[in-house]
Amino acid sequence: MPASLLPEALLRPDGPIAATDRELAAVFAGWPLGHPDARLVQEYLTGRAAGVLDVSGRPAAGSGAEAATMGTDGNGTDGAGTDRTDGVDTPAPGSIVLDDASGALALVVALTGAGPVVAYADSIAAEESARRAVDAVEAVGSRIQRMASVQPTPGLRALAEASRSLPGPCRVILSAPKAVRVLDEYLEVLAPVAAEFVVVGRDKHMSRGLNAELAKFYDRVDVSPGRAKSRLLIASRPRSAASQGTASHAPVPGASDRIPAPRTAAVSTRVPGIPDIRVSAFGACFGGPTSDPGSELLLDAVRSHLGPAAPATDLPEADGSPPAAAEPVPTDADQPVAPRRILDLGCGNGWLLAALGALHPGAALTGVDVSRAAIASAAVTCAAGTPDGNGSRARAADPHHSQPTCPRLLLQDATAPLPWGAGAEAVAAGMFDLVVLNPPFHDGTTIETGTARTLIHRAHELLAPGGRLVCVFNTHLRYRPIVDRVFGTSVQWARDRRFTVVSAAAPT
Numbered sequence: 001m002p003a004s005l006l007p008e009a010l011l012r013p014d015g016p017i018a019a020t021d022r023e024l025a026a027v028f029a030g031w032p033l034g035h036p037d038a039r040l041v042q043e044y045l046t047g048r049a050a051g052v053l054d055v056s057g058r059p060a061a062g063s064g065a066e067a068a069t070m071g072t073d074g075n076g077t078d079g080a081g082t083d084r085t086d087g088v089d090t091p092a093p094g095s096i097v098l099d100d101a102s103g104a105l106a107l108v109v110a111l112t113g114a115g116p117v118v119a120y121a122d123s124i125a126a127e128e129s130a131r132r133a134v135d136a137v138e139a140v141g142s143r144i145q146r147m148a149s150v151q152p153t154p155g156l157r158a159l160a161e162a163s164r165s166l167p168g169p170c171r172v173i174l175s176a177p178k179a180v181r182v183l184d185e186y187l188e189v190l191a192p193v194a195a196e197f198v199v200v201g202r203d204k205h206m207s208r209g210l211n212a213e214l215a216k217f218y219d220r221v222d223v224s225p226g227r228a229k230s231r232l233l234i235a236s237r238p239r240s241a242a243s244q245g246t247a248s249h250a251p252v253p254g255a256s257d258r259i260p261a262p263r264t265a266a267v268s269t270r271v272p273g274i275p276d277i278r279v280s281a282f283g284a285c286f287g288g289p290t291s292d293p294g295s296e297l298l299l300d301a302v303r304s305h306l307g308p309a310a311p312a313t314d315l316p317e318a319d320g321s322p323p324a325a326a327e328p329v330p331t332d333a334d335q336p337v338a339p340r341r342i343l344d345l346g347c348g349n350g351w352l353l354a355a356l357g358a359l360h361p362g363a364a365l366t367g368v369d370v371s372r373a374a375i376a377s378a379a380v381t382c383a384a385g386t387p388d389g390n391g392s393r394a395r396a397a398d399p400h401h402s403q404p405t406c407p408r409l410l411l412q413d414a415t416a417p418l419p420w421g422a423g424a425e426a427v428a429a430g431m432f433d434l435v436v437l438n439p440p441f442h443d444g445t446t447i448e449t450g451t452a453r454t455l456i457h458r459a460h461e462l463l464a465p466g467g468r469l470v471c472v473f474n475t476h477l478r479y480r481p482i483v484d485r486v487f488g489t490s491v492q493w494a495r496d497r498r499f500t501v502v503s504a505a506a507p508t
């Protein structure tokens with residue numbers, strides 16, 4: 001594995017890499033360690049701009065860099081038999097950086113290229129981190145357009161809109177996605193405007209499926225030499241241009257208006273009383289168009305403890321506050337108080353919200369998620385409701401409740417302090433009778449439990465007096481002590497081979 005893609009001349013203390021290193025080290029402690037993907041992109045773009053690297057990241061023919069650069073195969077090909085005569089970079093008038101969790105990629109692109117940079121991430125929390133990093137470098141801050149400014153647009157529409165603001169064909173740099181379908185959606189939206197589409201990632205996260213997907217939209221796909229276990233896949237020669245007879249390397253002007261359709265499936269559950277639900281999921285949405293097994297266990301526990309016919313064991317105290325919904329509140333002491341205001345904290349594809357709507361047809365439902373794809377997916381799932389089309393079966397289950405089950409959906413980082421949003425749409429402390437939580441425990445490909453901890457605190461704040469948190473987690477994660485610390489005590493409502501469901505009530 002080469003130490004660098006570049007010849008010595010570009011790595012000298014007075015060279016272009018050292019100059020951008022100084023800016024980057026001011027933002028990222030210990031740069032470039034800890035940012036191998038961004039470093040590789042930095043070298044690639046610098047080498048392309050200087051004409052010493054070809055499109056594949058190898059020494060450009062005639063650049064004199066062949067012998068000086070480490071790690072090339074020395075035979076003038078990229079292993080796929082393509083030539084290196086394609087080396088000189090015609091600077092793209094703009095760049096789009098996708099799913100850059102730290103801001104390092106966006107900064108590298110802004111520091112090494114010309115033209116505006118659009119930074120977009122499915123997670124608005126990732127976008128916010130990128131914004132902070134970019135703001136730290138005055139010289140480039142104004143050239144980077146942040147998607148935060150076009151919030152709150154869920155899904156890919158925001159990206160399509162932003163790409164239209166670029167002056168012409170662009171270069172896209174994507175941090176390797178966990179699923180190929182994420183790349184597929186980005187390609188559908190951006191291939192018409194992207195002269196070059198680069199995927200960067202750790203070797204272990206790069207699959208052949210990514211190459212195949214790129215090859216559907218581009219005639220040439222190169223694999224760069226690896227550096228510090230990172231690698232680039234570089235797609236060039238867009239097919240959209242060739243198919244429409246335009247100049248060979250220029251993409252068709254104007255971004256795609258076509259937003260890819262989500263994947264859809266009818267999902268059955270073993271939980272009694274829950275109808276089949278037509279679930280939709282865009283590529284980056286957690287879990288795809290399915291129900292999560294942990295959430296099924298949670299739903300079954302909610303049904304047996306708080307459902308219409310549940311025994312009144314371990315129930316929250318009635319909170320005494322006036323009902324938010326118009327329908328009558330059960331007063332029978334033997335019956336649980338049905339939750340009227342329900343929040344799914346991290347609602348994903350909306351399956352759990354739709355199922356809770358079927359269980360409690362009169363309840364006002366709210367879903368919050370940090371992922372644009374999740375909110376866009378939940379909107380489609382909840383609009384479809386059940387396979388009969390519009391959720392009418394769920395609503396019809398209880399003739400006393402005529403409220404629509406269509407939830408309010410909010411694109412929001414739920415670790416941020418309350419309130420969220422503004423005006424009548426704001427989500428504030430003390431608003432919910434029931435908060436369901438199936439917290440994330442991955443950040444990209446790393447296990448991460450800090451978010452769950454913060455979400456448990458947030459759930460406590462969001463509950464009305466006597467309101468209830470129901471939380472499911474992989475048993476080995478041992479979140480119950482956290483719930484106990486935040487709420488004072490908790491009870492286990494369900495457990496199977498993988499998951500535990502605990503419940504805790506806010507003080508009355």
Ligand SMILES: C[S@@+](CC[C@H](N)C(=O)[O-])C[C@H]1O[C@@H](n2cnc3c(N)ncnc32)[C@H](O)[C@@H]1O
Nearest residue numbers: 286295346347348352369370371413414438440
């Ligand atoms: C395990 S999934 C649960 C999805 C859904 N509640 C269900 O049960 O099917 C966790 C969800 O939390 C969301 N999430 C992760 N971090 C978040 C944050 N900081 N704020 C809001 N949502 C977050 C993820 O995008 C994901 O959709």
